[in-house]
Amino acid sequence: MDPNQPLTLTWPGSIRRSLDGAQRALDELRDVIGPIQRSLEQAISDHPIKAVVLSLATGVFLGWLIKR
Secondary structure, three states: OOOOOOHHHOOOHHHHHHHHHHHHHHHHHHHHHHHHHHHHHHHHHHOHHHHHHHHHHHHHHHHHHHHO
16 A cells, blocks of 8 residues: 555545535534634634633632532
8 A cells, every 4th residue: 555645545435425424414513513603703802801700710610619
C-alpha cells in the first residue's frame, strides 16, 4: 500500500458511506451552529467583563458539583 494514498480509498464501501454520512452531519451541524457562534462572539466582545465573571462563576459552580 502506498503511504501517501488516502485511507478512504482503501476502506470498504460501508465504512466509506458511514464516513460520508458523518461528514454531511458535521457540515449540517456547522451550518446550524454558525449563527449561534457569531452571536456568542458578539456578546463576549460587547461585554468582556460580564463574560469573564460568568465563566468564572460557572467554573466554580461545576467544581463545587464535582467535589460533592
